[in-house]
Amino acid sequence: MMGSLDQTDGGDDDAVEDVTIARGWARRLVEKSEGLTSSVHLPAEMLGCSSTLGAIDRMFTRFSTHELPRVRAWVDGGQRYTFTDALVSLGARADLTLEQRLALAAESPEFCATFNGLTGWCPQFAARMQQEMLSPLFDALGAAPACGTDFYAFFGNYGYTPFGVHDDLDHSLLWHLGPSSKIAYIWPRRRYIELTGGALSTTQFTSLLMHARRYVLRPGDLLFIPMGDFHVLRADRFSATLGLTIFPDDLVLECSEGLRLFAPDAPTFSSIREQSFTLQDLVELRRAAVRSNGFVITPPEMSTLAPMAVRETEILNGRLRIPVGYPLVSMRVACREALFVRRRVIWGRPNTLFSALCETLNGAEQVSFQTLRRHIAARFESVALVELLQSVSRLGGLAVEPL
Structure with a gap:
């Protein structure tokens, strides 16, 4: 179980409590994914995940014009560029649920939203992710990734991912927080290229679904998607998913960031x-x-x-x-x-x-x-x-x- 956390500010409301992440999850992940080379679904690896979702919910009350969040939203397939300002204007309103807050900011009851850089908004959340996720993962991998990691979340009741089937340039670990389930479809890169004749993202993927690896994600489940694999998710009712990105070595990126x-x-x-x-x-x-x-x-x-x-x-x-x-x-x-x-x-x-x-x-x-x-x-x-x-x-x- 999660113990007490050092409080920097914000009091006990910021603590991420009553969450249990199964021991050995990182070792099982690395083994079953064959060293992070293949997608894998591990059910019920996080218990009490509503507490984690609550901690993320409270982060949305901290935005200001001086510290803007890295958020985006899509409605009807298009990006809603007013989303950030709308979230700031909603401020610390305590009468809103997370779904209501996001829907108001997106100006639609149906939306897809992402929030990058989660750990920057809550020291207690950052400490818990360090202890429960990063340390076990680095131990299982034998080293920490030199190019780093980052935590993000995505939310909504958007049906299929609005930007369609796509691949990422980095590994992704997805911890589904609920409250509703969602479905993930994944195509190993080589298989996707065979099916499509080329490694291209697409919004026309209905005929491809029968060839995908299909995973039903319930609250507490962990899904790993290796970099380069194509995927799309479906969420018909509101839910949230916590993601961890593992960045591969990229010397050009590191040079520019170093400069x-x-x-x-x-x-x-x-x-x-x-x-x-x-x-x-x-x-x-x-x-x-x-x-x-x-x-x-x-x-x-x-x-x-x-x-x-x-x-x-x-x-x-x-x-x-x-x-x-x-x-x-x-x-x-x-x-x-x-x-x-x-x-x-x-x-x-x-x-x-x-x-x-x-x-x-x-x-x-x-x-x-x-x-x-x-x-x-x-x-x-x-x-x-x-x-x-x-x-x-x-x-x-x-x-x-x-x-």
């Missing part, structure tokens, strides 16, 4: 454009950022973190610890030092403080400030160290507790 981390704006670019660095440096930057966030590509939204900086006296007289699964990561690129905190980066001039901080805090369950001070030696001013710890805390990478 955004290295030079996120025009002033930064102007100040560093004469510095020398390699494409591999950019790849490693992006991988370090993802590793610092537990191999999830979406950082926590700032509104979900501590609203106020921890005070200097609390740091000087407290115990310091980093959240389980979210190590601090440092590296040097060109003439700058990077410290990654939950996928966000603190840049500094070349120094040894960042690496010393990572080594000490990552290597201990908790440590007092005085112990940390001794470990990193007296060559660093206490004021600079405290200010750095305050920045790390604001980004969600450090908890400070009384001695």
Whole structure:
């Protein structure tokens, strides 16, 4: 059963409770899918999934014009571009069910909606996904994916998927949350090409359904779809499904994301454009950022973190610890030092403080400030160290507790 969770803000309403994910699910998944190469359906792997759905429901009350969700909606086969603004305008209305909220935002009782980057909106949800899903999966695979993962959800009573039969460039794990069931049709890539004469998505697929692998997804079921396999889902009544994307290695993507981390704006670019660095440096930057966030590509939204900086006296007289699964990561690129905190980066001039901080805090369950001070030696001013710890805390990478 799920135990207590550290509360950052929002109180007990944010806890994901009374959910049991069967032990050994990741090992069974890897075995039955032949190393994530074939689709597989595992019934009743998540019990009490209505609690997970409730946690996702509460995320929809947190959107604002300053922090917009990555959502999309389709109605009658076309995308509804007003969907995001409509969800923001509905705000924290407590009188709406999730289905009612989505229908109002989509301006239709029949819709398909997606929500990417779920873990960014609730620290408790992120911690639970890290513990119950990512850690067992990485253990079963033998390593975490260097390119990262992300959680998303899709909702609706849309009939068949509005964009038809399609393939994805990455692996997908789908945990069906209900309340209604839905049907998944999957064609292994080679078989689909044989049937159609080409690897093309289509909305004209009626004649193909009899050749598909057909799975009925009930609340709590897990479905795995390997990258490249074609698929379509059918939901005649409202339901929600939680998805986990496992991204394959993509050096071009990692280079471009690494460049955004290295030079996120025009002033930064102007100040560093004469510095020398390699494409591999950019790849490693992006991988370090993802590793610092537990191999999830979406950082926590700032509104979900501590609203106020921890005070200097609390740091000087407290115990310091980093959240389980979210190590601090440092590296040097060109003439700058990077410290990654939950996928966000603190840049500094070349120094040894960042690496010393990572080594000490990552290597201990908790440590007092005085112990940390001794470990990193007296060559660093206490004021600079405290200010750095305050920045790390604001980004969600450090908890400070009384001695």
